[in-house]
Amino acid sequence: MSIRDEQREAVIERLAEHLLEHGLARTSLRQLAAAAGVSDRMLLYYFTDKAEVLDAVMARVAGELSVRLAQAIPDGAPLPPAELIRRAAAFTTRPEMRRFMRLWVEVVAAAARGEAPFPAIVAQVMAGFRHWVDARLDLPQGADREGTAAAIIAVIDGLALVDICSEDEIASRMAAALSCLLADQPGPRD
Amino acid sequence: MSIRDEQREAVIERLAEHLLEHGLARTSLRQLAAAAGVSDRMLLYYFTDKAEVLDAVMARVAGELSVRLAQAIPDGAPLPPAELIRRAAAFTTRPEMRRFMRLWVEVVAAAARGEAPFPAIVAQVMAGFRHWVDARLDLPQGADREGTAAAIIAVIDGLALVDICSEDEIASRMAAALSCLLADQPGPRD
DNA sequence: GATACTATGTAGCGACTGCTACAAGGAATC
DNA sequence: GATTCCTTGTAGCAGTCGCTACATAGTATC
Secondary structure (H helix, E strand, O other): OHHHHHHHHHHHHHHHHHHHHHOOOOOOOOHHHHHHHHHHHHHHHHHHHHHHHHHHHHHHHHHHHHHHHHHHHOOOEEEHHHHHHHHHHHHOOOOHHHHHOOOHHHHHHHOOOOOHHHHHHEEEEEEEEHHHHHOOOOOOOOOOOHHHHHHHHHHHHHHHHHHHHHOOOHHHHHHHHHHHOOOOOOOOOO | OOOOHHHHHHHHHHHHHHHHOOOOOOHHHHHHHHHOOHHHHHHHHHHOHHHHHHHHHHHHHHHHHHHHHHHOOOOOOOOOOHHHHHHHHHHHOHHHHHHHHHHHHHHHHHOOOOOOOOHHHHHHHHHHHHHHHHHOEOOOOOOOOHHHHHHHHHHHHHHHHHHHHOOOHHHHHHHHHHHHHHHHOOOOOO
């Protein structure tokens, strides 16, 4: 592997950490270069342009998220939707996962704005989410698997969205309340 | 009212429409000025700086959203959470409401990035949402009202987030599937 | 040793950003 | 008629943006 390729890999690794830490807030070429410990000139030597940088870094981040999701909830035994939501919610609101979800919300917004290369990234990651849910979802025949999968993703992403603009304390209560809403036996009653 | 104040109002009105149409994609001072039909020089005559422009415009948009939410689901008869979610979801995924929700997601992301004046705007709008839910939520005593309200907002916002990065067709299926998940009698079974 | 390719620094381009200094026209007031 | 204030245009500032031209040092190849 050439020096260039080695540096490329190292840069991707460092920038993945940078994006998870700061979101899309500091993503000008010069800021990315500084975070990666190289000059902006060299960043554009390792990558053809800024879009390729973000593409590569986001692919790395998505890969890591994918691994963690697979580890947290294996695809062996399919779960009923309420239980799947409950576990996925518990996992994605864990402190170390919140920066993934925050970045994800920012990326979706950037895609909504039409900002390259985020629309393509969102399409890929979203497909990954759908596949992840589909492989873990136990649903009676005749039910709308795609619709249900989308709804489950929506609930998880919604928790993340509210989470990032609220005080820390609300997240667990929100998850608990959601759990009650989904249960066949609804929450603490008199 | 001085010419300046009249123009200010007219500019806010036009920019509210602009933001709902294009999100935060075209919000440089010059782009905002063009959309409002004035020069950038005059925009900064009517407002002290860009943050004040966005503040005023977002307040207008939030006000309009608030009116529509109040009209769509009056606060007379409190609803159980599942029903409230169902109605709110049906309303916010209506075609004419989607641009509100898209803008909302973008604003939350901008706030997450720390970009002024969005954190303050998000806090205000979020408080409005919480109040709206609280005034319409029928919940047994002893239940966590705040947590449940946050969860309801999360579900609605999640639908919006998935909605803006999916094909049109999925939205209604997602809402239907969610309805099944929340029902005491879960969806079409065999 | 000459040549070609890889790797890196310096410097800067043109476009855009938020914002402002300055001047001037017009209306109102003294 | 002179002065002052409200309104508006012109021009441009300093900074950042993504990106690139150019030079150079080192290394590999012939």
